Amino acid sequence: MSGHAAGEPFEKATYLFLKGKYPSNVFKQYEYLNDIYLKHPQTISVADRNALFESPTVLFLLSRGDKATKEWSPTNIFEEKQNDTADIIYHTDNFYDMIDIKTRNIDKTAQPPNIISAFKLAKTCAHMIDNQEYDIFRLNYIEIDWKEAGENLICQAAHYANLFKAAPSKLYINWAAAMQIQFHVCDLDQTWTGTMEEWAHGYIRIFVESARRRCQKMMDDYVTPFLKYI
């Protein structure tokens, strides 16, 4: 595996480990969707397929677009997709743990990875508030630190964090990088002790403030200095 740049083997190993341990609860996001739709072959329309989800917030986070959902059939099932919310779903009766694996070559300095779109997270919080859903899911992140050792790749350390244990004010939104929230999992604040409802409101507040600051900075940097040339 030497030379493998992206550390995917560790992502795969993590999935296989969890799947082996909880075979009926652990899914890839697309597997979970295929599973639901395959179990309900009579459910065809987008509206009816959406109704199979227990929660509007979970529907928002897990489902594909209307077009893809409409075109889904037992002979045209979903495959893995780059911008799915989660790498892995751990689903029990009334709860969804969504898990993203971030692999990291510790011999290289790299900027913190993209975690989730800040806009998608704001919409998620709005769904939570609109539907009063504060105990239905969690967004979890696992960081796996690896390095090359001769012919092999070895795992040096692993870290876990729960997004909703991070104070919203500690999250960094990189507006220029497609509005992604970026952090190394090992560095994520885990001190938040408020409720999920407080978190959802708190996050929307910092998202709106950040968007306003970004606009002001765009005007200061990209508009004002150039007006004299027009």
Next chain:
Amino acid sequence: MSGHAAGEPFEKATYLFLKGKYPSNVFKQYEYLNDIYLKHPQTISVADRNALFESPTVLFLLSRGDKATKEWSPTNIFEEKQNDTADIIYHTDNFYDMIDIKTRNIDKTAQPPNIISAFKLAKTCAHMIDNQEYDIFRLNYIEIDWKEAGENLICQAAHYANLFKAAPSKLYINWAAAMQIQFHVCDLDQTWTGTMEEWAHGYIRIFVESARRRCQKMMDDYVTPFLKYI
């Protein structure tokens, strides 16, 4: 070379072809910088090194940051850098042709590549206007379309475009992708017939308009809909 994803062999071949044809005029950007500084070993300070350039606009486009320029020495020369302006410089006495090579696997659909930061281009135009430099450089782009053919990669077509022959209003700025101007070279408008001075003013005008529109859209999408949750 089969399986090579990025088409770099074609970039390299283009450079070697041009270098072979015009050995004393063609450089990689970092080679050009190394060349200038090596020819003036007594010139040490950043200000003095900057003064070696014939033009403030060219200085802005080609030079590295102050820190890197200060730390440069004959035993610590520049190497290739990802965000250099140009892949290749064609330098004659009073003119710089800056050339970027965009390789494209025509068997894949891909979004148009990053060409140059819209902000960097706006600053370039401001330098042109401030210094009345309208005949010192050009930004050129070459697209090389390639495909896999058995064991080999083959070049299927090549395209050329001059950025300053494109009407500024036809340029697309992707604000979420680090403000990059994006286009496929083969699709770039080449109908502009105005002067470089008109181009510089025209581009700054569309850049400022685009920044304002982007701000307005950010307020509409990321602020207004969320105010009710705060």
